[in-house]
Amino acid sequence: MSPSRTGELLFGTGGVPLSAESRSTEAGIKRIAELGLGCMEVEFVQGVKMSPEVAVSLGELAARKKVVLTAHGPYAINLNAVEPQKVHMSKERILQTARIASLLGAKSITFHAAFYLEDTPAETYATVKKQLEEVMNTLRKEGNKVTISPEVSGKISQFGSLEEILKLSSEIDGVLPCIDFSHWHARTGKANSYQEFFDILDRVERKLGRRALDNMHIHLSGIAYGQKGEIKHLMLPDSDLRYAELLKALKDRRAKGVVICESVPYLEQDALLLQKTYRELP
Numbered sequence: 001m002s003p004s005r006t007g008e009l010l011f012g013t014g015g016v017p018l019s020a021e022s023r024s025t026e027a028g029i030k031r032i033a034e035l036g037l038g039c040m041e042v043e044f045v046q047g048v049k050m051s052p053e054v055a056v057s058l059g060e061l062a063a064r065k066k067v068v069l070t071a072h073g074p075y076a077i078n079l080n081a082v083e084p085q086k087v088h089m090s091k092e093r094i095l096q097t098a099r100i101a102s103l104l105g106a107k108s109i110t111f112h113a114a115f116y117l118e119d120t121p122a123e124t125y126a127t128v129k130k131q132l133e134e135v136m137n138t139l140r141k142e143g144n145k146v147t148i149s150p151e152v153s154g155k156i157s158q159f160g161s162l163e164e165i166l167k168l169s170s171e172i173d174g175v176l177p178c179i180d181f182s183h184w185h186a187r188t189g190k191a192n193s194y195q196e197f198f199d200i201l202d203r204v205e206r207k208l209g210r211r212a213l214d215n216m217h218i219h220l221s222g223i224a225y226g227q228k229g230e231i232k233h234l235m236l237p238d239s240d241l242r243y244a245e246l247l248k249a250l251k252d253r254r255a256k257g258v259v260i261c262e263s264v265p266y267l268e269q270d271a272l273l274l275q276k277t278y279r280e281l282p
């Protein structure tokens with residue numbers, strides 16, 4: 001679990017802030033603390049290359065600076081790949097992310113679980129569930145306590161509707177959702193008002209219990225989208241996402257955990273905007 005500052009909704013960046021002294025995770029953690037933000041997602045999107053020793057010392061730095069960490073697994077993951085070797089490597093990459101995240105003292109890891117390819121959503125769900133259960137069995141044997149949080153995806157070709165992610169979370173111990181509200185809005189063209197956001201949080205609580213609202217892993221960014229869903233990330237003020245209404249719903253439901261901002265290009269600027277907007281809400 002998080003080393004510090006539980007019981008709050010924290011705001012931070014997906015990756016090292018642009019204004020950090022260098023592109024290193026260490027510089028990122030220090031910059032997050034200087035900016036007065038509360039969390040950072042360590043990006044292993046091109047692969048897990050960090051050494052265990054470095055992870056332990058970064059975890060200590062983060063605890064000292066009161067920065068809660070999460071991690072993002074490699075993009076090269078597809079638990080529904082046709083080739084068995086690709087499925088095997090996908091599971092390995094999730095395991096590698098969870099192991100390094102545990103040494104970092106990270107609260108939760110997220111990743112894009114799968115593509116439907118030629119399969120139906122139901123077939124894909126069954127495959128993803130089976131593979132993820134095997135991953136969880138391995139992590140349990142290793143005593144790894146990091147929360148595994150598959151992400152709500154932005155494209156209709158990608159496994160990861162809100163329903164699918166909530167169902168996985170309810171059926172596999174140790175799995176909770178990473179809700180990317182921008183992705184869900186892009187994927188559906190809906191989910192962009194106070195009432196809709198409130199209803200989503202309601203569904204989360206009904207399906208997974210209060211503990212899910214107490215341990216949220218949220219992604220948020222400005223987003224451009226079309227018929228097939230997500231096109232690209234934007235700055236929040238340049239997109240149609242009604243983030244203030246989402247923040248109000250999160251506050252009214254007393255949601256806790258982390259909000260990771262992935263806006264492009266100025267990610268910390270939008271993370272600070274979200275934090276300020278949230279704090280100024282009645």
Ligand SMILES: [Zn+2]
Binds near residue numbers: 072111112151
């Ligand atoms: Zn992601």
